[in-house]
Amino acid sequence: xxxxxxxxxxxxxxxxxxxxxxxxxxxxxxxxxxxxxxxxxxxxxxxxxxxxxxxxxxxxxxxxxxxxxxxxxxxxxxxxxxxxxxxxxxxxxxxxxxxxxxxxxxxxxxxxxxxxxxxxxxxxxxxxxxxxxxxxxxxxxxxxxxxxxxxxxxxxxxxxxxxxxxxxxxxxxxxxxxxxxxxxxxxxxxxxxxxxxxxxxxxxxxxxxxxxxxxxxxxxxxxxxxxxxxxxxxxxxxxxxxxxxxxxxxxxxxxxxxxxxxxxxxxxxxxxxxxxxxxxxxxxxxxxxxxxxxxxxxxxxxxxxxxxx
Amino acid sequence: xxxxxxxxxxxxxxxxxxxxxxxxxxxxxxxxxxxxxxxxxxxxxxxxxxxxxxxxxxxxxxxxxxxxxxxxxxxxxxxxxxxxxxxxxxxxxxxxxxxxxxxxxxxxxxxxxxxxxxxxxxxxxxxxxxxxxxxxxxxxxxxxxxxxxxxxxxxxxxxxxxxxxxxxxxxxxxxxxxxxxxxxxxxxxxxxxxxxxxxxxxxxxxxxxxxxxxxxxxxxxxxxxxxxxxxxxxxxxxxxxxxxxxxxxxxxxx
Numbered sequence: 001x002x003x004x005x006x007x008x009x010x011x012x013x014x015x016x017x018x019x020x021x022x023x024x025x026x027x028x029x030x031x032x033x034x035x036x037x038x039x040x041x042x043x044x045x046x047x048x049x050x051x052x053x054x055x056x057x058x059x060x061x062x063x064x065x066x067x068x069x070x071x072x073x074x075x076x077x078x079x080x081x082x083x084x085x086x087x088x089x090x091x092x093x094x095x096x097x098x099x100x101x102x103x104x105x106x107x108x109x110x111x112x113x114x115x116x117x118x119x120x121x122x123x124x125x126x127x128x129x130x131x132x133x134x135x136x137x138x139x140x141x142x143x144x145x146x147x148x149x150x151x152x153x154x155x156x157x158x159x160x161x162x163x164x165x166x167x168x169x170x171x172x173x174x175x176x177x178x179x180x181x182x183x184x185x186x187x188x189x190x191x192x193x194x195x196x197x198x199x200x201x202x203x204x205x206x207x208x209x210x211x212x213x214x215x216x217x218x219x220x221x222x223x224x225x226x227x228x229x230x231x232x233x234x235x236x237x238x239x240x241x242x243x244x245x246x247x248x249x250x251x252x253x254x255x256x257x258x259x260x261x262x263x264x265x266x267x268x269x270x271x272x273x274x275x276x277x278x279x280x281x282x283x284x285x286x287x288x289x290x291x292x293x294x295x296x297x298x299x300x301x302x303x304x305x306x307x308x309x
Numbered sequence: 310x311x312x313x314x315x316x317x318x319x320x321x322x323x324x325x326x327x328x329x330x331x332x333x334x335x336x337x338x339x340x341x342x343x344x345x346x347x348x349x350x351x352x353x354x355x356x357x358x359x360x361x362x363x364x365x366x367x368x369x370x371x372x373x374x375x376x377x378x379x380x381x382x383x384x385x386x387x388x389x390x391x392x393x394x395x396x397x398x399x400x401x402x403x404x405x406x407x408x409x410x411x412x413x414x415x416x417x418x419x420x421x422x423x424x425x426x427x428x429x430x431x432x433x434x435x436x437x438x439x440x441x442x443x444x445x446x447x448x449x450x451x452x453x454x455x456x457x458x459x460x461x462x463x464x465x466x467x468x469x470x471x472x473x474x475x476x477x478x479x480x481x482x483x484x485x486x487x488x489x490x491x492x493x494x495x496x497x498x499x500x501x502x503x504x505x506x507x508x509x510x511x512x513x514x515x516x517x518x519x520x521x522x523x524x525x526x527x528x529x530x531x532x533x534x535x536x537x538x539x540x541x542x543x544x545x546x547x548x549x550x551x552x553x554x555x556x557x558x559x560x561x562x563x
Binding site for chain 1: 312315319322323326327402403404405406407408409410411412413414558559560
């Protein structure tokens with residue numbers, strides 16, 4: 001299979017619930033080895049989009065293509081090729097972790113003889129060894145979430161869809177889950193929805209921002225995250241100073257003592273600090289500016305307020 | 310086909326892991342055992358007088374068949390309690406997307422659930438059938454009549470399971486699903502009561518009633534009409550359940 005061909009393609013999909021439009025004319029594509037972060041406030045249409053992407057919810061119009069084939073004309077495609085973690089992990093509390101994962105493997109078409117190895121691999125990848133024999137109903141929130149991820153990957157699907165996997169986790173659990181998502185994204189096509197912007201920056205290659213069911217932004221995270229540096233000085237510096245520094249691409253004043261500085265490709269902040277010190281204008285503070293992803297997201301999320309005003 | 314078997318086995322495993330299913334089985338078994346002993350005692354008391362009668366009813370007619378007939382009435386309440394969580398419970402616990410995202414068709418999901426429930430109920434019927442069968446050790450049973458009654462009971466149980474699954478698919482709450490299934494079963498049990506009180510026993514309304522088709526089995530009569538009735542009832546109920554899953558897939562309200 002060509003790695004550059006999209007594993008999943010949403011082609012102008014839309015979803016209505018009665019007269020209400022949940023998702024409107026949305027087009028997205030995800031390839032193997034690519035992680036797409038889906039951002040949006042509550043009610044933006046993230047869960048509806050993910051459900052359509054994994055065959056749970058039929059779109060009102062448009063097509064969902066899995067490896068080029070219409071998912072809703074060939075629903076059996078989902079069995080082996082899609083792993084889905086809903087917002088609430090779909091666990092059966094009366095089963096042990098191992099029993100449950102074995103059922104999920106069989107449910108997704110893993111051959112009987114290969115189930116044991118598939119379950120062990122999922123347990124190892126999600127670090128579930130210590131709870132493998134425990135009842136799911138007795139697990140902590142963090143482990144339940146990890147079992148939810150394990151059921152989504154136990155059959156080695158081409159596409160993994162995770163709906164807010166880090167919701168309700170403590171910072172340590174969230175960090176571990178982020179590492180797991182990053183690792184999964186290298187070998188699979190992965191879509192993850194979240195409220196947490198740093199998670200997107202850390203795990204995703206590209207980001208799609210949904211608002212009121214409309215795709216308002218879609219682009220690479222790396223490009224969106226380069227917002228330059230913010231330099232704070234103890235005393236005012238002149239604009240001419242920046243022109244003398246070869247690593248600076250652009251500098252704009254934020255106020256008398258603060259500047260937004262963009263570096264040329266290949267330059268780093270250490271070189272900038274060294275050059276400023278050499279020029280006799282050592283900065284009191286130099287920090288990466290708030291990423292434009294956050295700016296973009298907040299601008300989109302806050303657009304209602306602006307429109308209402 | 311493998312999907313149906315997988316789901317059915319999974320339902321059995323889940324039932325076996327829940328105290329609810331065991332308690333339900335224990336209560337039914339205790340109730341039926343008590344009734345069996347009472348019927349047996351009554352039979353032993355009147356049996357000396359039966360000896361002088363021509364074509365007198367035997368132990369099969371006076372103990373075994375009434376016991377299984379009584380079990381049919383108990384199943385009208387037990388099966389809805391068993392099936393109420395099969396789909397409504399999955400929706401409530403948020404686990405239905407696991408099945409819907411599995412790529413298995415709605416008919417497969419419904420049939421898997423149905424066979425899971427039916428397997429439990431048939432095991433329960435088999436356990437209770439052992440009670441009258443023990444009488445074979447000391448007396449002679451009409452095994453043909455007993456087999457016919459058990460066959461009818463199995464067909465009746467299949468229809469009840471299908472009704473329970475359909476109600477569980479249509480109701481959002483398990484308790485509501487159980488109430489609906491009990492109501493539907495009750496309605497199908499008494500739908501021809503008025504006609505019977507008027508002395509009408511072979512009208513269209515009689516054909517709709519569950520007892521009309523169960524009673525011939527208890528007399529040892531295995532009729533394809535009665536089997537087809539239970540088959541149609543189960544098929545319609547399961548088709549409605551599958552239709553409901555279709556609606557759920559299209560409704561954004563899982």
